[in-house]
Amino acid sequence: MANLNPAPAALGLASPALGAWFDDASLSLAAPVSTLAVPHTFAASGGNTVTAWWAPAGGTLTLAVSTPTRPSVLSGLTDATGAPAFADNMLVALFKLLPEVEERLEVLTAMLPRPDGVGNAALLRSRARVRAIAIEYPDAAPARLNDFVNPLGGDAPTAFGLVDPGSGTLANGPLPMSDLKRPGQILNLTRQVLANFPDGLAVQVWAFDADGQAIDPGAVAAWWAAIAGGSVAPWNGNASNIWAENDTQRTCVVAPHLGVLIVNPHRGQIDTNLQGRLTLPPANATQIGTNASLFTASQTQGAGISFTVAPTGTAPDTVPIPRAALLPIGNYRAAPAGGPLNLWGGGPVTLPAHGGGQLTLTRDFVEVAAVDIESFVCGIVRGPSDNRGTPAERQSSDQNRVSTRINVTRSTVALQPTIDTVATAFNALPDGVNPVTLIAPAYDHDWGGRVVENLPNAPAPPPPLPAPLPIPLPLPTALPALECFALTGGGAALDDTAGSQQVVIRLTLQGANALNGTWVRIYPQKINLDTGRREAQPGGAGRFGSAATTGPEIIAHVVVTLPPGQTDGSVQLGVDVMLYDGGNPPTIYADQRITRPAPVAGNAVTFANIATQLGASALVLDCDQGVEFGPAVVPQGAFRSGSTLVVRVPGTNNALDSFTAINRATVPLQWFDNGPLAKTLSANDVISVTSPAFVNQAPGNTNPFNAAVATATGFTPQVQIQPRNGILSVGTPGAPLPTQERLELVGLLNAGAGAGAVNIGVVGSAPALASWHELLPALAGNPTAPGGREVHGAGVQITGGAITDIADVMRDRLFAGTPALASDAGSNPLPAQAINAPAQWAAVLKTVARGVEGEPLVFDALDLADGTLFDAYDNVAAALPNLPPVGAVGNANAALRAVCRRILNALGRQEALFALNAAIGRAERLIYIETPAIDGESVDADGANLAWLDTLIARLGARPGLQVALCVPRALLPGTPQPLTWVRNELWQQALARLVKDNGDRVAVFSPGAGPYSHVRMASTVVVVDDVWALVGNTHLWRRGLSFDSSLAVAVFDEINRFGRGQVVSAFRQLLAADRLGVAITQVPLVGHEFVGSIKRLTEGGGAGRLALGAIPRAPVAERPTETDMVLWNRDGSVFDVLGLESWLAGIAVHVTPT
Structure with missing residues (x-):
C-alpha cells in the first residue's frame, strides 16, 4: 500500500490512523452469536491482571446505561434481529469514530475484494461503513466506573455523564460524556486508555455501521488490518503509513x-x-x-x-x-x-x-x-384466486390473476424533481411518427418546460483549484422609486375601489449595465385582519433588460396583482422587491412604496390585433426576459412557455407609457421556443382534459376548446373535454363525482410492440398550466420563470416495462363506455418493451372513487364471491351483455384484462394506499414524505380499514431507530376552496399531534419557504422509505387523496444498489430535500438519523430564512369545520354513503364547477 497523501499523522482529528485494540496482542475475538455480538471473557497475559482497551482509531468514548427506553446515544442501535442492541440496564462503553476518520476508512474498504467475485473497478466501498465499537458490561454497577479513566476528577458518575441513584445500578445523566481519544502514544510517552478490564470480566463486544445496525466486530478488525497491510491499486507502492505507531502494527486477533x-x-x-x-x-x-x-x-x-x-x-x-x-x-x-x-x-x-x-x-x-x-x-402478495373471504384474501386473489393484477415490471425510470423537468420529459414524447396521448386536469396551449436562463453573476463551472471563484458584483444597497402603471384588461374599478387589479411596476437602475438580466420579484403586502399576519401574495416577476430604455440604464417591468383597495391615490401600497443575479444570495428590499393607478376599463387584446387596435408604435413586452418587439416582427422562438406578455405603447409629448394585457390563448406557437409541447404535437395526437372540480381552479386556455383560436395559433392536436357529473345529475359514464378532483397528468408515446420500439410514458402531478413553473432555487422566486405562486411538482419518466399500465390508464380515460373499452383493448395491443440491463422496477398505481369508472351502478350487482368472473372473457360478457362477443374483440385476453380492471376500478381502487401501508410497515431507518395533506383517518378499502398514519405510528414504536422527515406546505394549491383548506388544516393539526406525541425526537416537520413571506405549495406527493422504495405522483396522504380523488402514483424499486440503498431512489430523496431546504445536495446527509437531526436543528433555529414562517393555521372559530364537514370534504371514496350528501352538496354549490 502506498503512503497515504496527506500522511495520516498530518491530518490531526481527520486522521484515519489505526492502532491496536488491546494491549494484549494475543487477545482473540471469537465468532459472533445470533445478535452479531462477540462474547468475550478477559484474561490478561504476561502476568497482568487487567487488559487495557486502546483507541482503535480517532473517536470519542461515551458511557451510557441501556435503559428500556434507550438514551439518545444508544437509541437506533440494533442487533442482527432488528431488536434494540444490548440487554436492558447494562453499562455500555461506546467508542464512536470521528466523522472524517469514518469517511476515510470507508473509502479505503474499496481495496477489499468483493466476496461474490465481481470486480470493483469503480472503487466503491465493499463493506459496511463502520461507525462505532461498543463493550457491553454484564450489569451497570457503580463499581464498573473504576475501569475507566475519570477525565475530570471529583464525583465519578457525574464526570462520566451518569448518576448513581443509590439503587446499586447506574443511571443516565442529563448530558452524556464525550471523551476524545486517539490511537498510539502521545509524545512517545503515554497512551490514551479507554478502559482497563479486570480478569474474569465477561462482556459483549459490538460493532455498528453508520445506520446503527450491528456488524461483526471481528470482521471490522480484520478489514482494518487488511487495509493497513494490503497493496491494492491505486494504493499499492511503498510502505504503509496508516498505523499510528510502528511497534504495534495490529488491530486484534480474530477467529476465522x-x-x-x-x-x-x-x-x-x-x-x-x-x-x-x-x-x-x-x-x-x-x-x-x-x-x-x-x-x-x-x-x-x-x-x-x-x-x-x-x-x-x-x-x-x-x-x-x-x-x-x-x-x-x-x-x-x-x-x-x-x-x-x-x-x-x-x-x-x-x-x-x-x-x-x-x-x-x-x-x-x-x-x-x-x-x-x-x-x-x-404491497400485495399473491394468493389463491378462489380465496376471497377477507379483504386481504381478495387483494391477494386479484394480484394472482393476470386479468386483474397490478403489474410490476422492469423499466428505465427517471425520477423528475420539478414541474419543469416533468414538462421537459413530456417534450421527449413526440417522435413525428407514432401517436402521443396526454391526459391532464388542465392544459394551456403553450405549456412546456423552461430552464433557468443566464443570470449576470451566475458562476461559471468552477476552475481547477487553487484559482478562486469570481466574486459577484454587488447588488445596489437601495432602490430608486418604483413606477406603477395601470394595465388595460387587468381589472376595472368598482366605484372608488378596485378588486384584484393587475398593474405594471417599473424599476429603473441607472448605469448598472453589469446587472443586466438580473431577476426581479415583487410581492405586494397584505395583512390578514383575522390573524394579524402578513400573507404572501403571488406577486410578479421580470428581468432587467433593454425594454423601454433610453440611455445607460436597465429597466425591469413586472406585472403584479394588487390586493383590493382604494383607487384615489390616498394610500400608498407596500411591496417587497427581491433581486437575484445568480451570484449573490436573493436580496430583499422590504416595504417599497407604490401608488395604485386608477384602473383602465377594457379587455385583453388578441395577439393578431395588437397593431390594429393599439397602433403601429405598440410593442410586445416580454417581462420575463426584459425585451420587447414589434408585433409584426417578433422573431420565431422569442417567447418561453408562460411568458408574461403585455403590450407597451410608448408615451409621446411627456405622456406616460400605456400597457395592455394580451389574451394569452391567442399567441401563435411559432413565436415560442421549443419548450411548449404543442409545437411538436400533430393532428393525430390527443389531449384529454377534465374540467376542474372547483370554480376557482384554472381550467387552462384549451377548455373550452375553440377550434378557430387553435387554428390561428397553430395548435394542431385533438382536445377532448371530459364531462363532469353535476350535483343534481350523476349518470355520465366515467365522469368524476362532484368535488372529486381529477389530478392525473400522464403522457404516452405508443411506438408499438415491434422490434426496436421505444415507448415512453410520463406521470406528472401539476396541471399543465403555462404559468406554473419551478426553476430553482424557490427561495429566489423561481428565477427566470413567470411570477406567481411557487408550486412544486415531481414526476416520473418511464421507458419500457410499466408503459403497458400507463396505456391502460389512457384507455380507461378515452373509452368511458365499457363496450368501447373492450373493443379497443382487443384490437389495439398495448406497447411492450423488455428492459434487460439492470434498471428499476415500477408499478403504476391507480386511485379512484367507487362509482366513477364505467357505467354508473352496473358493476355493483356483479357476483365476485369466487372470482371466476375474471377467468375468461365469456364469463364477463355473460355478466355484462352489452360487451362485444369474444369473436369480435380480436385479442380476448387483452379485452378480458381491460374489462376486469374496469370492474375493479368501478368498485373503487386504492392501490397506492396498500403499497404505501406495506412499505411503511417494513421501514427500518428513514421515511421521507413531502405531501400537501396528511390525516389519521381510515379508509374502508373493501373492509380493510387502513389508516397509513396508524401504521407509521406503530412502526415508530416497533423501531426505535426509525426517523421521519415530513415536509408539508403551509397552503394548498391556488383555487382550493377555503372550507377545504380549513378541513385540511384541522386534519393536519390532529394528525401531527398524534405523530409527535411519543416520537417527537425522531420526527422532523417543516414547510418550505419561497421568498419574503411566501412559501412553496405542492402538487405532488413523494414518499421514500429507507432509500429503497419510492412513491411518486399526486395521490395525497389524506382520506380523499387515498380513496376519493382520481390520481396516479408510481411505486419504484431500484435494483442498482449503492451503499445499501437504491441508487436512483436515494439520489432523488437527497435532491428533493436539498430543493425544499434551499441547500446544496452535498449538504443533505445520506444517513437517516443525521438527515432528520439536521432538519430539526434547522427548524429549531428558526429556519435560517429557508423555511416558511409560522405554523399551518387553524380556521377562525366562526369558520372551524364541523365533524360533518370533515367527513364530507375529506370523503372516503371506497364507499358510497349518501348520508347528508345531498344537503351538503347544495350548500357548497358556490365552490363546485357546474356540468
Missing part, C-alpha cells in the same frame, strides 16, 4: 469466520413468505444460534444464496420475482435463474500484501438482501 446476514432491502428481517422460497440455510452454510437469517459460511466453499423453484400447477407463485443482492454495492440479480449468489466461492478473499505474498481475509462479514420485487413494490 465468514458471516452472512440475509435481510430485506430495508435491511430488516425477511418475511415468512420470502423465507419459504429461500434455500435456508444457504448451501455450505450453517445457521448461527436461533437467528434464522444469520449464517456462517464454509472457509473452503463459501455459501450459495438461492431460491427454490416456483410452484407448478394452480398453486399461486407468492414470490414471482425473486432477487438477491450483495450489500452494500451488489446489484439485485435473479437466483437461481442467474446461478446462485455465491459468496467466498473459492474460499476467503485475498489481496496482495505489502512486501509480497497474500493477505487472506478469513474473518469477513456481509449482508445479502433478498426480495420478491412484485410484493415489495405493490
Whole structure:
C-alpha cells in the first residue's frame, strides 16, 4: 500500500490512523452469536491482571446505561434481529469514530475484494461503513466506573455523564460524556486508555455501521488490518503509513469466520413468505444460534444464496420475482435463474500484501438482501384466486390473476424533481411518427418546460483549484422609486375601489449595465385582519433588460396583482422587491412604496390585433426576459412557455407609457421556443382534459376548446373535454363525482410492440398550466420563470416495462363506455418493451372513487364471491351483455384484462394506499414524505380499514431507530376552496399531534419557504422509505387523496444498489430535500438519523430564512369545520354513503364547477 497523501499523522482529528485494540496482542475475538455480538471473557497475559482497551482509531468514548427506553446515544442501535442492541440496564462503553476518520476508512474498504467475485473497478466501498465499537458490561454497577479513566476528577458518575441513584445500578445523566481519544502514544510517552478490564470480566463486544445496525466486530478488525497491510491499486507502492505507531502494527486477533446476514432491502428481517422460497440455510452454510437469517459460511466453499423453484400447477407463485443482492454495492440479480449468489466461492478473499505474498481475509462479514420485487413494490402478495373471504384474501386473489393484477415490471425510470423537468420529459414524447396521448386536469396551449436562463453573476463551472471563484458584483444597497402603471384588461374599478387589479411596476437602475438580466420579484403586502399576519401574495416577476430604455440604464417591468383597495391615490401600497443575479444570495428590499393607478376599463387584446387596435408604435413586452418587439416582427422562438406578455405603447409629448394585457390563448406557437409541447404535437395526437372540480381552479386556455383560436395559433392536436357529473345529475359514464378532483397528468408515446420500439410514458402531478413553473432555487422566486405562486411538482419518466399500465390508464380515460373499452383493448395491443440491463422496477398505481369508472351502478350487482368472473372473457360478457362477443374483440385476453380492471376500478381502487401501508410497515431507518395533506383517518378499502398514519405510528414504536422527515406546505394549491383548506388544516393539526406525541425526537416537520413571506405549495406527493422504495405522483396522504380523488402514483424499486440503498431512489430523496431546504445536495446527509437531526436543528433555529414562517393555521372559530364537514370534504371514496350528501352538496354549490 502506498503512503497515504496527506500522511495520516498530518491530518490531526481527520486522521484515519489505526492502532491496536488491546494491549494484549494475543487477545482473540471469537465468532459472533445470533445478535452479531462477540462474547468475550478477559484474561490478561504476561502476568497482568487487567487488559487495557486502546483507541482503535480517532473517536470519542461515551458511557451510557441501556435503559428500556434507550438514551439518545444508544437509541437506533440494533442487533442482527432488528431488536434494540444490548440487554436492558447494562453499562455500555461506546467508542464512536470521528466523522472524517469514518469517511476515510470507508473509502479505503474499496481495496477489499468483493466476496461474490465481481470486480470493483469503480472503487466503491465493499463493506459496511463502520461507525462505532461498543463493550457491553454484564450489569451497570457503580463499581464498573473504576475501569475507566475519570477525565475530570471529583464525583465519578457525574464526570462520566451518569448518576448513581443509590439503587446499586447506574443511571443516565442529563448530558452524556464525550471523551476524545486517539490511537498510539502521545509524545512517545503515554497512551490514551479507554478502559482497563479486570480478569474474569465477561462482556459483549459490538460493532455498528453508520445506520446503527450491528456488524461483526471481528470482521471490522480484520478489514482494518487488511487495509493497513494490503497493496491494492491505486494504493499499492511503498510502505504503509496508516498505523499510528510502528511497534504495534495490529488491530486484534480474530477467529476465522465468514458471516452472512440475509435481510430485506430495508435491511430488516425477511418475511415468512420470502423465507419459504429461500434455500435456508444457504448451501455450505450453517445457521448461527436461533437467528434464522444469520449464517456462517464454509472457509473452503463459501455459501450459495438461492431460491427454490416456483410452484407448478394452480398453486399461486407468492414470490414471482425473486432477487438477491450483495450489500452494500451488489446489484439485485435473479437466483437461481442467474446461478446462485455465491459468496467466498473459492474460499476467503485475498489481496496482495505489502512486501509480497497474500493477505487472506478469513474473518469477513456481509449482508445479502433478498426480495420478491412484485410484493415489495405493490404491497400485495399473491394468493389463491378462489380465496376471497377477507379483504386481504381478495387483494391477494386479484394480484394472482393476470386479468386483474397490478403489474410490476422492469423499466428505465427517471425520477423528475420539478414541474419543469416533468414538462421537459413530456417534450421527449413526440417522435413525428407514432401517436402521443396526454391526459391532464388542465392544459394551456403553450405549456412546456423552461430552464433557468443566464443570470449576470451566475458562476461559471468552477476552475481547477487553487484559482478562486469570481466574486459577484454587488447588488445596489437601495432602490430608486418604483413606477406603477395601470394595465388595460387587468381589472376595472368598482366605484372608488378596485378588486384584484393587475398593474405594471417599473424599476429603473441607472448605469448598472453589469446587472443586466438580473431577476426581479415583487410581492405586494397584505395583512390578514383575522390573524394579524402578513400573507404572501403571488406577486410578479421580470428581468432587467433593454425594454423601454433610453440611455445607460436597465429597466425591469413586472406585472403584479394588487390586493383590493382604494383607487384615489390616498394610500400608498407596500411591496417587497427581491433581486437575484445568480451570484449573490436573493436580496430583499422590504416595504417599497407604490401608488395604485386608477384602473383602465377594457379587455385583453388578441395577439393578431395588437397593431390594429393599439397602433403601429405598440410593442410586445416580454417581462420575463426584459425585451420587447414589434408585433409584426417578433422573431420565431422569442417567447418561453408562460411568458408574461403585455403590450407597451410608448408615451409621446411627456405622456406616460400605456400597457395592455394580451389574451394569452391567442399567441401563435411559432413565436415560442421549443419548450411548449404543442409545437411538436400533430393532428393525430390527443389531449384529454377534465374540467376542474372547483370554480376557482384554472381550467387552462384549451377548455373550452375553440377550434378557430387553435387554428390561428397553430395548435394542431385533438382536445377532448371530459364531462363532469353535476350535483343534481350523476349518470355520465366515467365522469368524476362532484368535488372529486381529477389530478392525473400522464403522457404516452405508443411506438408499438415491434422490434426496436421505444415507448415512453410520463406521470406528472401539476396541471399543465403555462404559468406554473419551478426553476430553482424557490427561495429566489423561481428565477427566470413567470411570477406567481411557487408550486412544486415531481414526476416520473418511464421507458419500457410499466408503459403497458400507463396505456391502460389512457384507455380507461378515452373509452368511458365499457363496450368501447373492450373493443379497443382487443384490437389495439398495448406497447411492450423488455428492459434487460439492470434498471428499476415500477408499478403504476391507480386511485379512484367507487362509482366513477364505467357505467354508473352496473358493476355493483356483479357476483365476485369466487372470482371466476375474471377467468375468461365469456364469463364477463355473460355478466355484462352489452360487451362485444369474444369473436369480435380480436385479442380476448387483452379485452378480458381491460374489462376486469374496469370492474375493479368501478368498485373503487386504492392501490397506492396498500403499497404505501406495506412499505411503511417494513421501514427500518428513514421515511421521507413531502405531501400537501396528511390525516389519521381510515379508509374502508373493501373492509380493510387502513389508516397509513396508524401504521407509521406503530412502526415508530416497533423501531426505535426509525426517523421521519415530513415536509408539508403551509397552503394548498391556488383555487382550493377555503372550507377545504380549513378541513385540511384541522386534519393536519390532529394528525401531527398524534405523530409527535411519543416520537417527537425522531420526527422532523417543516414547510418550505419561497421568498419574503411566501412559501412553496405542492402538487405532488413523494414518499421514500429507507432509500429503497419510492412513491411518486399526486395521490395525497389524506382520506380523499387515498380513496376519493382520481390520481396516479408510481411505486419504484431500484435494483442498482449503492451503499445499501437504491441508487436512483436515494439520489432523488437527497435532491428533493436539498430543493425544499434551499441547500446544496452535498449538504443533505445520506444517513437517516443525521438527515432528520439536521432538519430539526434547522427548524429549531428558526429556519435560517429557508423555511416558511409560522405554523399551518387553524380556521377562525366562526369558520372551524364541523365533524360533518370533515367527513364530507375529506370523503372516503371506497364507499358510497349518501348520508347528508345531498344537503351538503347544495350548500357548497358556490365552490363546485357546474356540468
